[in-house]
Amino acid sequence: MEIHKIPALRSPIMIVAFSGWNDAGEAATGALEYLTSAWSDEENPGSAVLIAEIDPEDFYDFQFSRPRVHTDETQTRIITWPSTQVFGLSLPDFDNDLVIVKGVEPSMRWKSFTNEILDLADDLDVCTIITLGSLLADIPHSRPIGVNVSAASAALAQRLEVELSLYEGPTGILGILHDGCTRRGIDSISLWAPVPHYASNAPSPKASLALIQSLEDFLSIAIPQDDLENLAQTWEKEVNVLAAEDSDVADYIKSLEDSRDAEVIPEASGEMIAKEFERYLRRQQSD
Numbered sequence: 001m002e003i004h005k006i007p008a009l010r011s012p013i014m015i016v017a018f019s020g021w022n023d024a025g026e027a028a029t030g031a032l033e034y035l036t037s038a039w040s041d042e043e044n045p046g047s048a049v050l051i052a053e054i055d056p057e058d059f060y061d062f063q064f065s066r067p068r069v070h071t072d073e074t075q076t077r078i079i080t081w082p083s084t085q086v087f088g089l090s091l092p093d094f095d096n097d098l099v100i101v102k103g104v105e106p107s108m109r110w111k112s113f114t115n116e117i118l119d120l121a122d123d124l125d126v127c128t129i130i131t132l133g134s135l136l137a138d139i140p141h142s143r144p145i146g147v148n149v150s151a152a153s154a155a156l157a158q159r160l161e162v163e164l165s166l167y168e169g170p171t172g173i174l175g176i177l178h179d180g181c182t183r184r185g186i187d188s189i190s191l192w193a194p195v196p197h198y199a200s201n202a203p204s205p206k207a208s209l210a211l212i213q214s215l216e217d218f219l220s221i222a223i224p225q226d227d228l229e230n231l232a233q234t235w236e237k238e239v240n241v242l243a244a245e246d247s248d249v250a251d252y253i254k255s256l257e258d259s260r261d262a263e264v265i266p267e268a269s270g271e272m273i274a275k276e277f278e279r280y281l282r283r284q285q286s287d
Contacts, residue, residue: 001052001053001054001055001116001120002052002053002054002055003051003052004050004051004052004053005049005050005051005088006051006123006124007049007051007088007090009088009090009097009099009124009125010095010096010097011095011096011097011125011127012088012096012097012098012099012124012125012126012127013096013097013098013099013126013127013128013129013130013219014098014099014100014101014121014124014126014128014129014130015032015035015098015099015100015101015130015131015132015215016032016101016102016117016129016130016131016132016174016177017029017031017032017101017102017131017132017133018084018102018103018104018105018172018173018174019103019104019105020065020104020105020172020173021105021172021173022105022131022133022134022172022173022174023105023133023134024134024135024136024195024200024204024207025134025136025195025199025200025201025202025203025204025207026134026202026203026204027134027193027195027203027204027207027208027211028132028133028134028193028208028211029102030202030203030204030205030207030208031132031193031207031208031209031211031212031215032100032102032132033102034208034212034225034227034228035098035100035212035215035223036048036087036089036100036102038212038223038224038225039089039091039224047089047090048087048088048089048100049087049088049089049090050085050086050087051086051087051088051099051120051124052085052086052120053083053084053085053086054083054084054085054086054103054113054116054117055083056081056082056083056084058109058112059084059106059107059108059109059112059113060081060082060083060104060106060107060108061107061108062081062082064107065082065104065107066082067079067080067081067082068080082103082104083103083104084101084102084103084104084106084113084117085101085102085103086099086100086101086117086120087099087100087101087102088100088124091221094219094221096127096219099121099124099126101117105172105173106173110173110176111176113173114173114176114177114179114180115180117177117180118177118180118181118184118186121186122184126186127187128186128187128188128189129177129178129181129186129187129188129189130188130189130190130191130215130218131174131177131178131188131189131190131191132190132191132193132211132215133172133174133190133191133192133193134192134193134194134195134204134207134211135192135193135194135195136194136195136196136197136200137194137195137196137197138197138256139194139195139196139256139260140196140253140256140257140260141196141198141199141206141236141239141253142236142239142240142253142257143257143260143261144210145193145194145206145207145209145210146194146210147191147192147193147210147211147213147214148163148190148191148192148193149162149163149189149190149191149214149218150162150163150164150165150189150190150192151163151164151165151188151189151190152165152178152179152181152182152188152190153182156187156188156189160187160189162189162218165190174190178190189218191211191214191215191218193207193208193210193211193214194207195207196239198249198252198253199239199242203231203235204235205228205231205232205234205235206232206235206236208228208232209225209228209229209231209232212225212228213225
């Protein structure tokens, strides 16, 4: 790992997402990309500071995750290698700063890769690690996207008031990272957003928005998201148009909507309204 700069961070929380198996519709990495720039504007441009980069040579199969070539403004050809970068994001209006980890899911040596991430987390005094993931699911694009928030251990789930993860089966690098957190005694939770399988082409701004809002709720902070909300609305309208062109797809979506509506109980609807109101209050206080 190449260290570029260690900024002064206050009880940082590490947010992690990787492209690949854990990133249906690029919803997770899309959320992280948005989060990295959410507080940037004309008065505060590019507030994220590059802390470190992991050398790709040890962890990537370049025949699977190929480097990309492009030409810069001087017409010079440049190679961009698949890698993982770590950024620091200072949030003076909140109690915690953020450490952002984003990159391509590694191809090999996952234990060593995880140890590099967690060693840096220890060095930065990270208090909690939150991973973002997305998966394909039988859900309608026209309804709110529910995010599953879970912890790997029963004790941690109870303490953080989230669900206990009961998943069994193949896992990605996020699962290995959470196992490493458990072994080191680092608090970690995972946020997973479903993406409609019939509308899974990237980007998936509505699922990214759901992850951002879930992160906002868990951290009790206000994250600027007007741009992402507009993208989500545009995406939904575009899927509506495509669905209207195929009666079979339209009928299938209608069946998903009916099933989803039948599952939503009044208590759940009330909880969604309460969370939205809490978000509104946080944004008003941060203005």
